[in-house]
Amino acid sequence: MIKGIRLFNNITNAATQSQILFFRSFSTKGDKLKASHFMKTRGSCKSISIVGLPNIGKSTFFNALTSSNAAMAANFPFCTIDPNVGKVFVPDERLDYISDLLKTKSKVGVQLEFVDVAGLIKGAADGEGLGNKFLGNIRQTSLVCHLVRCFEDKGITHVSDEIDPIRDIETIETELILADLQSLEKMLTEGKKKQSNPELQMKFDLVKRISDLLHRGIPAREVEISEIEWPVFHSLHLLTSKPTIYTCNVAEGDAATGNKYTDLVKQYSISKGLEIEPVVISAKIESELANMEGNEETKKEFLQLYGLENNGLSKVINGAYKLLGLQSYYTASSNECHAWTFKAGWTAPKAAGVIHTDFEKGFIKCDTISYNDFIECKGDEKLAKEKGKQRSEGKTYIVNDGDVLFFKFN
Ligand SMILES: Nc1nc2c(ncn2[C@@H]2O[C@H](COP(=O)(O)OP(=O)(O)OP(=O)(O)O)[C@@H](O)[C@H]2O)c(=O)[nH]1
Ligand SMILES: [Mg+2]
Known part of the structure; x- marks a missing residue:
């Protein structure tokens, strides 16, 4: 079912045509732009991975997003081993309106895929916890929803005992950086031997530049690349090349206002130059909402009890549309009304x-x-x-x- 929620007002803020045209004329001259710009205008949108430390509510959030109980969610670290994959209809008020207007027999919304990934811990690159063999699950996705524990609850085990969202974020990002460095290592060693070939030389130079950045703790999406380098960059499928949304999981009472932990994440994300603000959600509220009987009106009233206008799904999807430069167009006949996603430009x-x-x-x-x-x-x-x-x-x-x-x- 397609839910009617005010959502697309912000989506239209995605890159405007003039921005795209400016970007195109700029990048064809061989000038360099941050890889994140290319991810926005060129990269595909396959799916969104939910990434974070163990036992912080990833599967709970996933189940709520996908309105399923597909993922096992329980109070012990490493509950999830194999990834859970689920599809979600993007709430779309315009689609609902067009469909109502034309009285179409059916309407089909855009679907996004979410992947609930096993928890990562410090040392995963060296085999700690479940190791990093599950990182391949992130590699195939287009965007990372980095879930961060921002709720206090002595009853729910934290792998490091105390709540410290910045330490947690840095732990995960370090592991992703280490995994990227590992995947580049072989190319660097092999590249040194083949420098006579100009194409391989270009690839080697790019890999070297990314590697130098990663060694300084900077994600691959920050590397400056040229138009010609983009296909090579894209083919590397680096984990830290993915646009990232920090998603703070807070207690129910903090869902509308945030708390001292979400303030820290916000400051951190500004200091790192992240394009969009962290999203604040309560996996518990989302979970209750997903399991609720009743129509959209009842659900809206339930959200209002916590001072909320939108559910977590809308917030994450809004962020994803912005970061991936996504927009929607529609096809309509008396039979069917359909929404389709494309990239600005x-x-x-x-x-x-x-x-x-x-x-x-x-x-x-x-x-x-x-x-x-x-x-x-x-x-x-x-x-x-x-x-x-x-x-x-x-x-x-x-x-x-x-x-x-x-x-x-x-
Ligand atoms: N208090 C509180 N507990 C939560 C919240 N979200 C999840 N939990 C509880 O935290 C425990 C772990 O939740 P999961 O969803 O399994 O966590 P996970 O991140 O998927 O864990 P792994 O799969 O082990 O990495 C469960 O007992 C949840 O009920 C929340 O917002 N508040
Ligand atoms: Mg899990």
């Missing part, structure tokens, strides 16, 4: 490729109307055309967030 054929590669290959043109105009014209195509709101666009058209599109292809 994509042309119409590329965006059409999200539906099917044939749409991209055989793209001829598309009819387009903005969401607001579509609503204003009450979904009436004839009226929209008369008012000049619905236009026909070609291969170079840059799709806007909220566009309602009809593709023509052969």
Whole structure:
């Protein structure tokens, strides 16, 4: 079921077209930009991994997000061994509205995948705890939701006994950096032998630059790369290249206001230049919400009891859309209304490729109307055309967030 929640207002803040165009003209000159910019405009969006120390509520949060009890959540460290994977519909108010307006038989929202990963501890790179063999689960995802324990509860074991979110964050990030260094080590050794080949030389230089940064405790996403280096960087699948959202798990009473621990995480994230603010959630509230009977109104009232407007899912997805530069467009007929995700700055054929590669290959043109105009014209195509709101666009058209599109292809 698609939940109607105010969510997309912030998503439209993702990179604007002019930012993207500026970025393109800049990067084609061979100048360097932070890898995180490339991750935003080029990287794919497959899934989000939930990462953190053991026993901090990752599986509890995962179960709540996916409205399932797929993951075992219990009060002992390393409860999760194999990763749990679940899909979640992105709450989308616009999709609901279009679907209601056209009285479509069905509506299909965008789905994101969440992966609940085994807990990491200090020394994982050297085999402590469950070791780092589970890091491959993070490698395949596009974004890291780094869950941090910011609640006090003597009854819930903390692997280091006391609550210290910054120490915890640094523990995890150090392990991710060490894992990246390990994966680059072989390339560095082999690269030294093959310097006569210019392509390998470029790869070696890039790997060396990343490695130097990692040795200084700086994640790979901070490395400055050129357009030509991007495909190589991307193919390395480094753990610290992933955009990261710090997600503070707090006690129910702190969910709306945060607490002294979340303030520390906020300051830390500013000092590290993270693009978005940490998200504050209460896995317990999320869990209760997911298990609640009742309609959306009842759930809204329940959230309001804690002074909350949105659930944790909306907050994380909002952050993910921002960090990954994601936007949505819609296709609509009387049969079905469908939301699709694309990246800010994509042309119409590329965006059409999200539906099917044939749409991209055989793209001829598309009819387009903005969401607001579509609503204003009450979904009436004839009226929209008369008012000049619905236009026909070609291969170079840059799709806007909220566009309602009809593709023509052969
Ligand atoms: N007080 C409190 N307890 C919580 C909260 N979130 C989770 N817990 C409890 O913490 C314990 C561990 O939760 P899990 O979700 O299994 O933690 P995990 O991070 O997946 O643990 P591993 O799989 O071992 O890494 C469980 O007993 C949960 O009920 C919370 O927000 N507040
Ligand atoms: Mg778990």
